[in-house]
Amino acid sequence: MTVRPAKPLRCLISSLNKLFLLSMLAIFSAAGASASVSDSTTNFIPLKVLIVELSDLDFRSHNFNVGFFVWYESQIDKPNYLNRLRVLNAKTVEISDREQFATEDGVVYRRFVRAEINHLWDLQHFPFDTHSLVIGLGIDGFTYDELRFVGDSTTSIINDDLHLPDWDILGANLFATRTIISSALGDPQKRDTNETIKSRADITLTISRATRSGFLQLISATMAAALLALMGLFIPLREPGPRFGLIAAGVFTNVISMRNTSIDLNAASQITLTHEIHMLVMGFIAVSAVTSIWCVVQEYMQDRGESAYRFSRHVAISSSVLLCVLLAGLLIDGADFSFH
Numbered sequence: 001m002t003v004r005p006a007k008p009l010r011c012l013i014s015s016l017n018k019l020f021l022l023s024m025l026a027i028f029s030a031a032g033a034s035a036s037v038s039d040s041t042t043n044f045i046p047l048k049v050l051i052v053e054l055s056d057l058d059f060r061s062h063n064f065n066v067g068f069f070v071w072y073e074s075q076i077d078k079p080n081y082l083n084r085l086r087v088l089n090a091k092t093v094e095i096s097d098r099e100q101f102a103t104e105d106g107v108v109y110r111r112f113v114r115a116e117i118n119h120l121w122d123l124q125h126f127p128f129d130t131h132s133l134v135i136g137l138g139i140d141g142f143t144y145d146e147l148r149f150v151g152d153s154t155t156s157i158i159n160d161d162l163h164l165p166d167w168d169i170l171g172a173n174l175f176a177t178r179t180i181i182s183s184a185l186g187d188p189q190k191r192d193t194n195e196t197i198k199s200r201a202d203i204t205l206t207i208s209r210a211t212r213s214g215f216l217q218l219i220s221a222t223m224a225a226a227l228l229a230l231m232g233l234f235i236p237l238r239e240p241g242p243r244f245g246l247i248a249a250g251v252f253t254n255v256i257s258m259r260n261t262s263i264d265l266n267a268a269s270q271i272t273l274t275h276e277i278h279m280l281v282m283g284f285i286a287v288s289a290v291t292s293i294w295c296v297v298q299e300y301m302q303d304r305g306e307s308a309y310r311f312s313r314h315v316a317i318s319s320s321v322l323l324c325v326l327l328a329g330l331l332i333d334g335a336d337f338s339f340h
Helices: 007-041 213-232 240-265 273-301 305-339
Strands: 043-046 048-058 063-074 085-087 090-095 099-102 107-118 130-139 147-150 167-181 196-209
Touching: 043 063, 048 167, 048 196, 063 130, 085 090, 085 107, 107 130, 147 167, 147 196, 213 240, 213 273, 213 305, 240 273, 273 305
Parallel strands: 043 147
Antiparallel strands: 048 063, 063 107, 085 130, 090 107, 099 107, 130 196, 167 196
């Protein structure tokens, strides 16, 4: 037999259910109204950019120079937000006077920016290196809820006449993003979240090295060092002085060459392809030195000079072949990286 609750109890349960449904409806209505108000007070900037200058790629100072036009179309009653334009990662910035042009639908605001941009060059795969140069743009005085950029993936961002000697310009993009600052910056309305969100637009320009002449200049000295060590292995054992003199000259030449390479590339904290070649040559010189010491010992203490000299020549040939194979492997690996 089924026991039914009393009528007053059923009325109380029904009232509680209605109260719960009304409360949930009120919460969702308030959230929707809040979102609609937020969307209505957010201004969107359909930003356009055209890069017309790119020069002075400086690996030592970690920067490059760029010049570009930036503009957007807006309603006539909206302010010119480009008056507060800021290049976020620039050392120095020059921004032209504002320009504006009337259109059928409103007005176009435009400015020209010339800046020296900070950039940490990654030369690990030099001379097969590819770089993404980023230029960050922001508008001072507005949060992400008040002002947002709109990215552009259709308009050309690079001028057709822009050329960079010794480099190939692969392409460019304009992304709309945001920057999160881990502080309320004194705003009492953001003390609960303790963060401030700013709108940001990133111009990304991708370039790839087109010539290898600088690389050949940097490794010419270390190739000469390897040749000196190779020549030392063919000097007769009866004359150990010239043999060890050539090997010592190879060590000195290779060390100086590696030091100059680090200075030229400003890559003391990175192991580049050029450094790997220098270390490989240093290993070849070490083999030459060890072989020469063993052969000289055989000549003067074991009276086995003829067989020791033949061994020295065999080591010279085999180690030279191995050095060439390893060098080719390093170069192929570096070239393969550039294609990816």
